[in-house]
Amino acid sequence: MKAVVHNISKSFENPDGTVFDALQNISLTISEGEFVAVVGRSGCGKSTLLNIVAGLLPATRGEVVFEDLTGDDRPLTSVVFQDLALFPWRSVKKNITYGLEEQKVPPEMRDERAVKLIELVGLKGFEAHYPHQLSGGMKQRTAIARSLAVNPELLLMDEPFSALDAQIRMDMQIELSRIYETTGQSFLYITHYIPEAVFLADRVVVMGGRPGMIQSIVSIDLPRPREEKIKVSPEFVDYLDRIWSEVRGKSQEFGADR
């Protein structure tokens, strides 16, 4: 099914009564099984957009609709947050099965699914560990597995790798790309790091300006499965160049980088 972001605008009221427009007329469609990345400078409203799509923040105008879902079906949109938000009192396995508990999945099936996911994200042997006992990369893997576990209509990621060091970040990109290619899950991925967006996504949405608007959408026609060496191919560099000039151009026009 498709996720349709229809004409979303978001304004915040400042404490002094003035209104701050964060997003203006955002429309975007994410097809089933598609990986969409949103790039833009800090403060362009991309995290606000993610929160609205996740149902964690009301939009001022517009709506988010999951087509083909009707009646009581509540669209599941699990989020991997920048700060992960793992439950510290739950082990790796219990974190992963949290959403399944909420869906009233019987315990045997929860365990079965947890075992598969732990395997998929490479956390075997760490099932009983608590989050504070894990490295940054392993916490990431746990958070991704937890969000994948519920089979969400759309998996949202808000700059999930920005706290990792460069080497682990690269590993996690490759890992995530492999997970995407194995699961066929739909993703909406927020990042300010353009090479990451190009490496992972089918389409890159460039946001910019104040209030934040969609400035252009670039389809990334790079073969899958994607491997690390793709990052030095001329096509990859062309995409980087194109998106980078879009980001830079619009910011200057709006004076966003001051």
Add this chain to the structure above:
Amino acid sequence: MTLNGRVVKDKTGFLVRRQNPYVSWISVVVILGLWECVGRLGLVPPLFLPCFSAVLTSGYEMVKSGEIFSHLFASLWRIGWGFFLGAGAGILTGIVVGYFQLADDAARPLVAATYPIPKIAILPLLILWLGIGEGSKVAVITLGVFFPVVINVRAGVRNVDPLLIKAALSLGSGPFNVIRKVILPMSLPMIFAGLKLGIGIALLLVVTAEMIAADKGIGFLILSSADLMQTTRLLFGIMVLSVMGVSFAWVLERLERFLLPWRE
């Protein structure tokens, strides 16, 4: 190879704290020894400060006759009920006022006005209402435990990381499960902080209440021994209180570690 010049020394050396397990024992033994000597040398009349050994002897007799247990169990029973009721009501109220703004707005002025009242000042009123028996004593302890627990639990609930709540919502939790499966476990450390404060207050109040009106209990033992100038019994009662306080803290510590294995 020899090097010329100044050697860099570890400047942080004086900050290193080493535990001295023997010293802890030695300090206890030295203090008890001094106490004993003061009595043996006749520096202070035994009426004011009997020897440590005399206190132990007197205590042994009370243990043998079972007298101390009737006092101890009376006090424990009152603390037990008072703590159970006060902590239970405190945790429930704390969660409700921490979570629902309406309840918080309604309760805040009431708590602000009643919290500073020394709870023992309410005991005469409670005796008037509930009689001189167990009810008024349990009630005053309940009140004393309730406030620190409610204040800590409220703070714990309000300080739960909103991101964890968002994570739970995004994984399909409803409002009730957010309270049960996120807010409650996340507030447990603060709940325990409140319980630890509460148990100290319970001990304080049980002794005071028993000194005002009781025919049993450690507080009664201490006061009646003083009236009869039985200083050894009085001091043994105080020692029992010390053991009780240490034991309560120990039990709560254990329970906390058992319930919160995930804390660093």
